[in-house]
Every structure is written in C-alpha cells, then in structure tokens.
Amino acid sequence: MIIRKSMAELEKMRRSGLLVAQILSELRGMVKEGVTTYDLEVTAEKMMQDAGAKSAFKGYYSAAANAKFPNVLCTSVNCEIIHGMPSKKRVLKTGDLLSVDTAVSLEGYYADSATTIAVGAITPEDEKLLKVTQEALELAIEKAQPGNRLFDISGSVENHVVRNGFSVVREFVGHGIGTSMHEEPQVPNYVDRNGENPRLKPGMVLAIEPMVNAGSPDCHVLSDKWTAVTKDGRNSAHFEHTVAITENGPWVLTRPSSSRP
Amino acid sequence: MGAHETQFVATVVELLPNVTFRLELEVNRAQVIGHAAGAQKANFVRLRLQDKVLVELAAHDKTRGRILEVLRG
Numbered sequence: 001m002i003i004r005k006s007m008a009e010l011e012k013m014r015r016s017g018l019l020v021a022q023i024l025s026e027l028r029g030m031v032k033e034g035v036t037t038y039d040l041e042v043t044a045e046k047m048m049q050d051a052g053a054k055s056a057f058k059g060y061y062s063a064a065a066n067a068k069f070p071n072v073l074c075t076s077v078n079c080e081i082i083h084g085m086p087s088k089k090r091v092l093k094t095g096d097l098l099s100v101d102t103a104v105s106l107e108g109y110y111a112d113s114a115t116t117i118a119v120g121a122i123t124p125e126d127e128k129l130l131k132v133t134q135e136a137l138e139l140a141i142e143k144a145q146p147g148n149r150l151f152d153i154s155g156s157v158e159n160h161v162v163r164n165g166f167s168v169v170r171e172f173v174g175h176g177i178g179t180s181m182h183e184e185p186q187v188p189n190y191v192d193r194n195g196e197n198p199r200l201k202p203g204m205v206l207a208i209e210p211m212v213n214a215g216s217p218d219c220h221v222l223s224d225k226w227t228a229v230t231k232d233g234r235n236s237a238h239f240e241h242t243v244a245i246t247e248n249g250p251w252v253l254t255r256p257s258s259s260r261p
Numbered sequence: 262m263g264a265h266e267t268q269f270v271a272t273v274v275e276l277l278p279n280v281t282f283r284l285e286l287e288v289n290r291a292q293v294i295g296h297a298a299g300a301q302k303a304n305f306v307r308l309r310l311q312d313k314v315l316v317e318l319a320a321h322d323k324t325r326g327r328i329l330e331v332l333r334g
Contacts, residue, residue, distance in 0.1 A: 001297045001306060001314070003331040183306075184299045196299070198329070 002176060002184050004203030009109065010244050010251070013178070013205060014260075016053065016104050016111035017242055017253030023047050023102055024115050027073075031117045033094050037075035040100065041086035045072045048104055056103035056110050056181040065225035074101040074114075076227070081169055081211050081219055081236040082114075083226040094120030097130070099238040103181055110181050112207045113254035114240035125214060126235055129166060133212040133237040136160045136189075140208045144200065144243045144250035150185060151197045157210045158190040167217035169236070172228065174209045177242055202247045209240035267320070268329065271295070273312045282308055282328070284316055293318065298327035306331065 005013070026047065027040050048055055055072035062069065069083075076084030076099040077092070084099075092098060101114035116130055139156040161168050174187030185198055189210045213219070215234035222229060230236050244251040252258035275283035277294065284295045295316045297306065308314070308331065315330040 001299055001328045001331055003306065004333060006333050009333060201330070203333070 002198060002204060003178050004201060005178055005205060005244070006203065009178070010203075010205070010246070010253070012107055012109040013111055013242065013244065014251075014253050016106045016109055017113070018256055019048075019051050019053055019104055019106065020102060020111050020113045020242075020254050021256050023104075024100060024113060027100050028115065028117055031092060031098060031119055033092060033120055035092050036088050037073075037077070037084075037086040037090040037092070037098070038088040040075060041071055041073050044102060048072060051104075051106070053104040053106045056105055056112065060181065062226075064221075067225060069226065072102060075099070076101070076236070076238065078235050079230045079233050081213070081228045081230060082172060082238055083228055085224060085226060092119045095122055095126075097122065097126055097235050097237060099236075101238065101240060105181075108179055110177050110179070111242045111254050112177055112181060112209075112240060113242060114209060114238050116237045116239060128164070129212060129214050129235060129237045132161060132164045132166055133210055133239050136210045136212065137208060137239045137241060140210065141241065141243055141250050141252060144206065144208070144245050146200055146202050146245055146247060148200050149197050150187065150200065151191050152200075153206070153208060154188050155191050157208075161189075161210065161212050167213045167215070169211040169213060169217055169219055169228075171219055172211055174207050174240070177205050177207045200245050202245055205242060205244045205253070207240060207242050209238065211236060211238045267318045269316055269318065269326075270332070271314055271316045273308050273310055273314065276308070276310070282314075284314065284326070284328075286316075293324050293326050295326045295328045298329050 096119040103112035176183035218231040248261035271284035316326040
C-alpha cells in the first residue's frame with residue numbers, strides 16, 4: 001500500500017532533501033583527477049554528522065547481499081551502474097563517469113538523490129549519455145502530476161532513452177520514499193506490463209531514478225554482493241531526485257531551486 | 262481497472278492477525294476486512310486505529326478488500 005503524506009510531512013522531507021542536495025553539490029566541487037572515492041565518503045559522512053542527520057545507506061540491510069551496506073555513499077565509476085563501494089584504492093582519473101548516490105533521514109523522514117559527474121573531459125558519447133539520462137529524469141518529473149499514472153513516468157523515461165539509442169536497466173527500479181527509504185510503489189524505468197500502475201495522487205512521494213546503459217541493458221552484481229556493473233563493460237549513468245506530487249504539480253524535494261508549487 | 266466504484270475511504274477500527282484489519286467504510290459504515298496490497302512486506306507499514314485508508318473491495322466478496330493507500334494528514 002502507498003502512504004500519502006500530509007503537507008507537514010512533505011516539509012520535513014524537504015529538509016532532508018535540501019541536505020542531500022547540499023552534500024551532492026559539495027562532492028561535485030571536490031571531484032577531480034587523483035581524488036579517491038573514499039575521500040568523498042569521508043566528506044559526506046562529516047556533513048551528515050554536522051547536520052545531525054542519519055545516513056540511510058550505512059547499515060541498510062539487503063536480503064540479496066545478506067549484509068549491511070557499510071558506507072554512506074554509493075560511488076559507481078564508469079561501467080558500474082549503482083551501489084558501488086567507496087574505496088581508498090579507487091582513484092578517479094580524467095574521462096571517468098562517477099555516479100554518486102546518497103540518502104539521509106532527518107527526524108525520521110528520508111530523501112534520496114543521485115547525480116553523475118564527469119571527471120575532466122569525457123568522450124562525446126559519454127557526454128550524450130549524461131545529457132540523455134538527465135533529460136529523461138526531467139521528462140519524468142514533468143509527468144509527476146496528480147491524475148497521471150505511474151507508467152506515464154516510466155514510459156517517458158523509456159521512450160526518451162531508447163529513442164537516443166541507449167538502454168534502461170531493468171533489474172533496478174525507483175521507489176516510493178517517506179518514513180523508510182524504500183516504500184511502495186516500485187517505479188520502474190520501463191513499462192512493466194505485469195506490474196501495478198497506480199494513479200498518481202497528491203501526497204505520494206517517489207524517488208525517480210533513471211539508470212541508463214550506453215550498450216546493452218544486461219547487468220550483473222560483483223562478488224562484493226553490492227556493486228552492479230554492465231555485462232558488456234560499457235558506461236552507465238544514473239540521476240535521481242525525490243519528487244513529491246502535490247495538487248499543483250511536482251515538487252522536487254532534492255532540488256533547492258524547486259519551490260513548493 | 263474500469264470504473265472505480267469499488268474503491269472506498271475507510272477507517273481502521275480493529276487490528277486483526279496476519280496483517281489484516283477491520284475497516285469501517287465512510288459511505289455506509291459497513292465493516293469489511295482489509296489486507297495490505299502489494300508485494301512488499303506488509304508489516305513494515307504499521308497501521309493504527311483510526312487511520313484513514315483507501316480500500317478496494319473484492320469483486321465477488323464485498324466483505325474483503327485490499328488496502329491501496331494510507332491517507333495521512
């Protein structure tokens with residue numbers, strides 16, 4: 001069942017959302033050649049502690065991995081799609097595509113956002129991959145209106161990505177978010193005809209996260225049980241926002257410039 | 262799916278075993294039994310007495326239904 005939040009609850013999620021946005025923009029400024037993904041982890045953890053927030057990732061239990069996630073960030077470089085582990089050994093170099101994903105909770109209300117950052121100059125194909133993924137997310141956010149259905153969001157992502165010659169990951173999906181990091185409904189980035197397709201109503205909050213592969217959509221999980229990589233070894237991009245549906249349209253909780261509609 | 266006359270707003274009046282709930286429909290104060298809809302672990306979402314929910318009644322047994330949404334605030 002889907003939990004519809006009151007305006008007061010949305011305001012609390014907005015506070016978490018602004019913190020996530022602040023962390024991601026700080027990390028964006030730090031990324032350059034020679035920085036390790038562990039450096040980013042340390043900065044993010046410190047910012048969360050200073051703000052009195054709790055990381056939603058650290059200690060998150062996954063039945064598939066049968067383990068708790070040990071970090072506050074997911075850093076996925078190049079062919080890694082999502083859930084990459086920050087590591088002191090992972091030194092960024094020019095041309096890398098780094099996806100940074102993080103979620104926090106303040107007063108028990110969660111917000112989740114991700115962005116993909118180019119390290120220095122990247123190839124034209126990677127640039128197009130980033131642009132298409134970002135556009136797909138924007139199109140999806142536009143569709144987050146009361147009266148539309150969930151698959152209006154999924155379909156707009158899938159359409160835009162496929163039309164540009166890329167592919168969407170099917171194994172991982174977006175999700176509802178609120179007083180826990182993952183709530184119903186699941187938000188696939190493709191139209192899943194066997195899945196539920198609820199009508200969108202004010203008070204629903206969705207974490208929309210297109211994951212786009214340059215090559216085939218196939219992926220597998222590495223032996224660390226978390227990191228998902230593309231099977232063909234080509235690059236992947238990932239953008240995510242937490243979007244609340246209000247009477248007057250979408251409110252992007254993790255984007256500071258998005259005001260309450 | 263089709264007309265939405267099978268969906269009603271209801272209030273939780275009793276917590277029953279197996280994550281089911283006795284609900285009272287707002288329209289006619291009829292009591293039905295509801296369970297959480299969806300694949301996720303239903304008991305992760307705790308319903309409390311007096312919570313308002315949106316329930317979809319079964320086509321052939323109007324005393325049972327799936328809880329589609331929890332309405333807060």
